[in-house]
Amino acid sequence: MITVSFWNILWTVVNLLVLFIAFKIFFFKPIQNIIAKRQEEADEAFKAAKVKEDEAEAKSLQCDEKIAQVEQEKKQILSEARKSADEQYQNIVAEARANASEIKTAAATEANREKEQIIASAKKEIANIIVDATTKVVGGQTGAEVDSNLFDEFIGKAGE
Amino acid sequence: MGSSLAEKLIEELNCETVFTIHLGSFEIPVMESVVVTWIVMAVLILIAIFLTRDLKTQNISKRQAFAELIYEKLTGIVGGMLGEEGKIYTGYLTTVLLYIGLSNIIGLFGFKSPTKDLNVTAALALMSIVLVEFAGIYQNGVKKWLHKFTEPVAIVTPFNILDVFTRPLSLCMRLFGNVLGAFVIMELLKIVCPPVIPAVFSLYFDLFDGLLQAYVFVFLTSLYIKEAVE
Numbered sequence: 001m002i003t004v005s006f007w008n009i010l011w012t013v014v015n016l017l018v019l020f021i022a023f024k025i026f027f028f029k030p031i032q033n034i035i036a037k038r039q040e041e042a043d044e045a046f047k048a049a050k051v052k053e054d055e056a057e058a059k060s061l062q063c064d065e066k067i068a069q070v071e072q073e074k075k076q077i078l079s080e081a082r083k084s085a086d087e088q089y090q091n092i093v094a095e096a097r098a099n100a101s102e103i104k105t106a107a108a109t110e111a112n113r114e115k116e117q118i119i120a121s122a123k124k125e126i127a128n129i130i131v132d133a134t135t136k137v138v139g140g141q142t143g144a145e146v147d148s149n150l151f152d153e154f155i156g157k158a159g160e
Numbered sequence: 161m162g163s164s165l166a167e168k169l170i171e172e173l174n175c176e177t178v179f180t181i182h183l184g185s186f187e188i189p190v191m192e193s194v195v196v197t198w199i200v201m202a203v204l205i206l207i208a209i210f211l212t213r214d215l216k217t218q219n220i221s222k223r224q225a226f227a228e229l230i231y232e233k234l235t236g237i238v239g240g241m242l243g244e245e246g247k248i249y250t251g252y253l254t255t256v257l258l259y260i261g262l263s264n265i266i267g268l269f270g271f272k273s274p275t276k277d278l279n280v281t282a283a284l285a286l287m288s289i290v291l292v293e294f295a296g297i298y299q300n301g302v303k304k305w306l307h308k309f310t311e312p313v314a315i316v317t318p319f320n321i322l323d324v325f326t327r328p329l330s331l332c333m334r335l336f337g338n339v340l341g342a343f344v345i346m347e348l349l350k351i352v353c354p355p356v357i358p359a360v361f362s363l364y365f366d367l368f369d370g371l372l373q374a375y376v377f378v379f380l381t382s383l384y385i386k387e388a389v390e
Contacts, residue, residue, distance in 0.1 A: 005279050011194040012274075012283035019201045020255045027208035028251050030215055031231045038217040
């Protein structure tokens with residue numbers, strides 16, 4: 001229609017404004033809100049994830065530190081143990097050595113003593129045997145002088 | 161035959177008064193185009209309500225995905241044309257785009273397109289120019305808005321003032337002329353070679369041209385707004 005009608009124009013203007021407001025209420029606003037809300041949620045989730053990540057990182061750092069500490073402690077304990085073991089070993093060895101030398105000396109003294117004893121008893125025995133033998137051989141010509149002479153002679157010969 | 165064709169066209173073009181509201185001493189006529197506009201509005205609003213029912217932020221339904229797609233696409237197109245400073249007018253222009261688009265193709269469903277009524281396109285153009293000038297004043301202040309008429313050189317001032325009238329006029333006439341022209345051609349085609357050919361042309365004249373003109377109207381308005389708020 002080509003005739004201009006004031007009422008028609010006014011109606012259209014009103015209609016357009018009503019449509020615009022209705023669209024704002026029923027279309028633009030809800031969708032804008034939901035998009036904004038989703039954005040917010042995403043931001044929040046992102047933030048939460050970031051916090052968790054930071055926490056995890058801190059924890060991992062802490063763990064690393066703890067591990068290093070434990071390692072250090074282990075080393076220390078080991079070295080201490082080694083040291084004490086060494087000490088003990090040295091002590092034991094020294095003790096053993098001391099014991100051994102003591103035993104050795106004791107044994108040596110004992111042996112010497114025994115040897116001397118044996119020698120002394122042997123001397124006596126031999127002297128007796130010789131006295132017996134000479135007595136038997138010399139027979140009559142006994143006399144203290146002869147005995148003593150013979151004995152001395154024998155001893156001298158045996159000692160050579 | 162000739163006279164009957166002309167009569168038929170005129171009858172189709174005529175926008176009759178459907179009823180009249182008596183308000184005190186006023187008699188407010190309600191034309192056919194206004195009633196069809198109400199139908200268009202009802203359809204658009206019902207679709208909007210249907211699409212935006214129980215929106216969620218996660219695990220969205222296909223319906224919501226579609227609603228968001230339409231929203232993103234339309235506001236993206238219109239907002240892109242308006243530029244950063246004119247972004248606040250996106251809502252109105254998107255509404256206008258949908259309204260003109262549906263009005264232009266509602267002829268397919270047997271209604272008379274509201275945009276075939278010069279008064280409707282005039283009202284649209286009027287609102288566009290009011291919005292353009294308002295945007296200019298709102299953004300720059302009265303002084304700068306007035307000063308803009310003398311730019312780039314003082315001698316073009318009369319033309320710039322003329323622009324305030326020619327722009328809405330051209331918007332109004334372009335839309336009206338296109339819809340009217342498409343309608344007349346379609347009517348002639350239906351009479352001259354009835355069965356298949358009109359359907360093919362209808363795709364262009366009723367669907368493509370209708371949506372294109374809606375786009376052109378919004379595009380030009382947003383261009384003017386962008387220019388005004390610079």
